[in-house]
Amino acid sequence: MAADPLRRAVAQLSRFPGVGERTATRLVYWLLRQEPGVAAEIGAALLELQGAMTRCAVCCDVGTQDPCPRCSDPKRPAHTICVVERPQDIGAIESSGEYRGRFHVLDGALSPLAGIGPERLRVRELLARLEAGAVQEVVLATDPDVDGDATALYLARLLRPAGVRVTRLAHGIAVGTELEYADKSSVARAFQNRREM
């Protein structure tokens, strides 16, 4: 560990993904030019973060309460669970206004290349929720990429025998995209998932 507070701050900020030593140095010198207290305020917020945060034992979302407000809300229908890879995916789904059921955070996706198998994901917690009974449908909202597809396939095979309906979010050309500018993977998905009119 560097003895100099400046170099230590650079080393610590370089730990963030996508922040190299060059960027960290720029940020630290920016901090030194600010009003006294700015570095301390940012530091205090990070210091507080880890101690205050917990995981909901039901949906595995990250927050300050366990169970989280969503899982303890009696007005939220419990018969549907939307499975996402990351806590921050929940916000994207909620803001669509289309879904008001429960969620489950997998905490990643299957990735044989990165050595991430089902035991590294929150699959056991999901199965425990299904055993409790009330769930009728599981909506898989994993990413439309190789890992997300593999995870969805794995979960569908695992959950269908439990007698629940397993669906997956539709992927295709994004709303508002002109066909001319759509990426080829989205166009390919749009063809695969085309519907009768």
Next chain:
Amino acid sequence: MAADPLRRAVAQLSRFPGVGERTATRLVYWLLRQEPGVAAEIGAALLELQGAMTRCAVCCDVGTQDPCPRCSDPKRPAHTICVVERPQDIGAIESSGEYRGRFHVLDGALSPLAGIGPERLRVRELLARLEAGAVQEVVLATDPDVDGDATALYLARLLRPAGVRVTRLAHGIAVGTELEYADKSSVARAFQNRREM
């Protein structure tokens, strides 16, 4: 201030230049996936930073000692001062191995558009060092851009009457650059600064 530690950490990290809410959110969720203690270690380094850092009253560099090790080093010749815009510029010059004199940090450059006049820079401190006598040459190492050029011109006019030699770092085609790929401003500078052979 947000009550939720997660949102507070996002808000605080968004204060960094170039870090928007989206990036800050990504960093905070990354922190939450790390071993316990990572957020606390980064936070502690920032918290420590501001209290421990000071400015050298002589050269205005940022560090933990005042006067700084460079200004209190009797082996470092005091007859030349290299003037830089930012503390981090000193490292670039020292690593060239070409200069072993003293430094002076201006803490910016003149910028009429941004409303930064000489009174906002550490010009007074520079003049005080010249009044002390021993200085024979001031090497201006401000950036080769509009603001850096204006600052160099201003300082040259201000310092020459004090009887010191005022020079500026040469700008031209960077060493190792093939002419074909050199940017046009560098080529223009190289022409303006061409030397007799």
